[in-house]
Amino acid sequence: MEPAAVDAPPANVLGALLQQLGMGPEQLIARINQRRARRGCSPLSPKAAYPWLREIPSLPQPDNQTDALAVLTARAGRCITASDVGWDLPRHRHRHRHLDAPGDAPLEALLQEISQGDLMDRRHLLMLTGAAATAPALALLLGPIEEASAASSGQLSERLVGSIERAVRDLREIDDSTGSASGDLTWGVGIWQSASRVVAQARGSGPLADRLHTAYIELSEQVGWMCFDARRHPQAQRIYHTGMRLARERGTSLTTRHSTANLVASAAYQSAWLGHHNDAAALLDIAARTPDLPSAAAAVIAERRVYAAGRRHDPDAVLRYRDEALLQLGSPDERAPWWATWLTKDSVDAATGRAWLSCDQPSQALPFLRSRVEAIAPDYPRDQLHAVLDLADTVHQCGDGDQARELLGQAEGLIDTVSSQRMVHRFEALSSAVAGA
Incomplete structure (x- = not known):
């Protein structure tokens, strides 16, 4: 007769405590996720506790540690502290994170990291510029990575993919109407994290997989834009780069490539807004080289190039790209993607x-911006606010302080109807400039 199997001793202090409490790691995470749900946070992966149980454990993120200790305290009926589970040791300051360089990260590991925690909330993320900012987009020109075919570890369904596609459009509608409000952004990042897990688990090929990858890239563009509008610039950049990383490895369909071009153009807009002009120009050149672009998509990229040209004080390029955008708009085809209809x-x-205005030619800007204020629909309050602030800035630079103050009063009435830290910051800076004139 064979001897009875004996459970291996726990590898670390937390493992011993869980065994003593009759609690498995998945149960611990389930209880943590209940606490996260009450705060409106996305759930952790059911396997998130396993790195904490290694012989040399990974330490949880601070929020996750607080939740875990609260769950363990409730289960044990006594106070469980960080020292009780070996979490009072110093943290490694230079621990590698895939999100620090999404363009270079192994895709599956990157998606798993995104889906497991609160890394996007870290405040010490830095903006990437120069080669680090443009390399993920430049890699797209090399074509998809050749990979051995992998068996699917998660079965895709029409219903699941359709739900993700609808979520992207719902987020766009919310963002257009209310801007990047805190709750909306939390929801958007949560959807993006959950979709990351779906993409990581559902490898394979075929039309349904292409639709999933396209939807994920569209979602990355939308959530990246919301982070940009909330002035969370490093987070926006990491989200854009993750979409590019997926496109590099799995973006084989034309629709996926077109959505990627739109994402790259949005990343370029962020760079131009922040004054990173070389990065913006390089990203837009890459987006424009996407093959077989629908005319509506090509018009979007040309419109981004108009703005970027102004920011780098290149009036000849402003005129050239304006002509290109209007030419593409005047040559519609039946392939216009939904995200280009704006x-x-x-x-x-x-x-x-x-x-x-960016070229310091406010008299040239005035007729364009005045007509924009008159044409903008009230259904899009952030765009309306943006247009009013542009016009206020323009008339201020033209020397009309009274009209600038009148327009700022109009903007003040709009600012409570939309959540956009980007617009709030602009309003405050412009109000100070007009008041000091």
Whole structure:
């Protein structure tokens, strides 16, 4: 007769405590996720506790540690502290995170890291510039990575993929109407983290997989834009880069490549807004080289190039890209993607006015921006606020302080209807400039 199997002793202090409490690691995470749900946070992976149980354990993020200790305290009926589970040791300051360089990270490991915790909330993330900012997009020009075919570890369904596609459009509608409100952004990042887990688990090929990858790239563009609008610039950049990383490895369909071009163009807009002009120009050149772009998508990229040209004080390029955007808009085809339908001639005029304003030519900007204020629909309060602030800035630079103050009063009435830290910061800076004139 064989001897009875004996359970191996726990590898660390936390493991011993869980065994003593009759609690498995998945149960611990389930209880933590209940606490996270009450705060509106996305759930951790059911396997998130396993790195904490290694012989040399990983230490949880601070929020996760607080939740875990609260759960263990409730289970044990006594106070469980960090020292009780070996978490009072110094943290490694230079622990490698895939999100520090998403463009270079192994895709599956990157997606798992995104889905497991609160890394996007870290305040010490730094913006990447130069080669570090443009390399993930430049890699797209090399074509998809050749990989051995991998068996799917998660079965995709039409219903699941359709739900993710609808979530992207719902987020766009919310963002258009209310801006990047804290709750909306939390929800958006949570969807992005959950979708990361789906993509990581559902490898394979075929039309449904192509739709999933396209939806994930569209989601990365949308959530990245919301982080940008909330002035969480490093987080926005990491989200954009993750979308590029997925496109590099699995973006084989034309629709995926077109969505990637839009994502790269949005990353370029962020760079131009922040004054990283070389990065913006390089990213837009890469987006424009995407093959077989629908005319509506090409118009979006040209509109972004108008704005970027103004920010780098290149009036000849402003005129050239304005002509290109209007030409593409005037040559519609039946392949216009849903995310490009926002662009109209009025939108191009707005970008042109902003470009002339950035070029220190406010008199050139004035007719474009005045017509934009008159044309903008009240259904889009952030765009309306943006247009009013642009015009206030323009008339202030033209020397009309009274009208600038009148427009700022109009902007003040709009600012409570939309949540956009980007617009709030602009309003405050412009109000100070007008008051000091």
